[in-house]
Amino acid sequence: MTRILIVFAALLVAVSSDAAMLSGQFKGRYGALEIYDAQSKLSFRVNTPRLAERLTPCQTYLWPHMAIALGTGVIKDSDSRIAFDSAKHPNAVSWPEAWRRDQTFDSALKDAVPWYASELSTRMGSARLTQNLKRIKYGNGDISCGLDKFWDTSSMKITSLEQVDFVRNFRDGKLGFNARVTQLLKDALVLERTPEYTIYGMAGSCAHDATATKYIGWLVGYVERPGKVWYYAMNIDAKAIADFGTARLDIVRGAMAEMGFIPAPPALVEPPAAPAAEPAPAVAAPAATVPPKPLPKPKKPR
Numbered sequence: 001m002t003r004i005l006i007v008f009a010a011l012l013v014a015v016s017s018d019a020a021m022l023s024g025q026f027k028g029r030y031g032a033l034e035i036y037d038a039q040s041k042l043s044f045r046v047n048t049p050r051l052a053e054r055l056t057p058c059q060t061y062l063w064p065h066m067a068i069a070l071g072t073g074v075i076k077d078s079d080s081r082i083a084f085d086s087a088k089h090p091n092a093v094s095w096p097e098a099w100r101r102d103q104t105f106d107s108a109l110k111d112a113v114p115w116y117a118s119e120l121s122t123r124m125g126s127a128r129l130t131q132n133l134k135r136i137k138y139g140n141g142d143i144s145c146g147l148d149k150f151w152d153t154s155s156m157k158i159t160s161l162e163q164v165d166f167v168r169n170f171r172d173g174k175l176g177f178n179a180r181v182t183q184l185l186k187d188a189l190v191l192e193r194t195p196e197y198t199i200y201g202m203a204g205s206c207a208h209d210a211t212a213t214k215y216i217g218w219l220v221g222y223v224e225r226p227g228k229v230w231y232y233a234m235n236i237d238a239k240a241i242a243d244f245g246t247a248r249l250d251i252v253r254g255a256m257a258e259m260g261f262i263p264a265p266p267a268l269v270e271p272p273a274a275p276a277a278e279p280a281p282a283v284a285a286p287a288a289t290v291p292p293k294p295l296p297k298p299k300k301p302r
């Protein structure tokens with residue numbers, strides 16, 4: 001028994017130490033990260049209190065939303081195109097160009113298109129949507145603030161720990177969706193594929209609250225290598241959505257590499273310094289010349 005307790009304590013110390021190292025991936029940004037290693041059954045966490053805080057899911061909610069729409073037959077993968085109607089969206093002139101076009105479920109998922117998600121909400125209806133959110137245990141399942149926006153700085157809230165649980169159960173086929181729906185979404189969620197690993201995920205960003213003085217940026221998903229998988233959920237704060245950039249994927253990729261779960265990117269090799277230019281040879285200043293004395297004038301003969 002004593003030996004078991006010592007081993008368990010050593011594991012706790014190792015996990016805590018790893019989590020402390022992972023915080024360096026945030027480079028001073030405030031946020032949180034959980035990585036669940038399905039092989040060892042261990043979780044590695046940065047900022048545990050924040051991981052347990054229920055926050056607005058932003059566009060990461062579109063992952064279960066599309067799964068429910070496909071699973072209930074509201075859309076079919078072979079016939080999921082919905083035409084974009086600019087008359088319904090007078091503010092569309094300020095939208096990204098990728099939103100202002102006809103969409104299918106996979107294009108809407110990749111570009112996190114809000115009007116497409118709203119259209120699916122209307123087609124599913126409150127009762128069916130609430131029933132399915134309760135069935136898959138997604139966050140607080142609260143859609144009371146309207147079918148067109150409940151996931152965006154609104155009534156729906158979810159913790160990072162719940163995000164990881166959803167992703168695990170979805171990939172493992174435990175949420176009641178058929179294998180085809182799971183594979184369709186998996187194909188649409190590829191963020192990065194290399195010969196060694198594949199990163200799957202869904203990003204999202206929106207205001208923390210109605211004051212819009214601070215924004216939250218999410219990335220949730222999993223990483224696969226042959227025969228292995230790691231699940232993750234992370235979020236960071238920023239003063240503007242544009243500040244997120246590639247930071248979310250950089251943090252996840254860097255943390256996975258730091259833990260040894262994926263290969264570290266090759267180190268940047270500094271180009272050799274250019275040889276110092278040799279100084280130009282000194283040119284001697286010309287010697288000062290003394291003008292010759294004038295010859296004496298010849299004397300006239302007497």
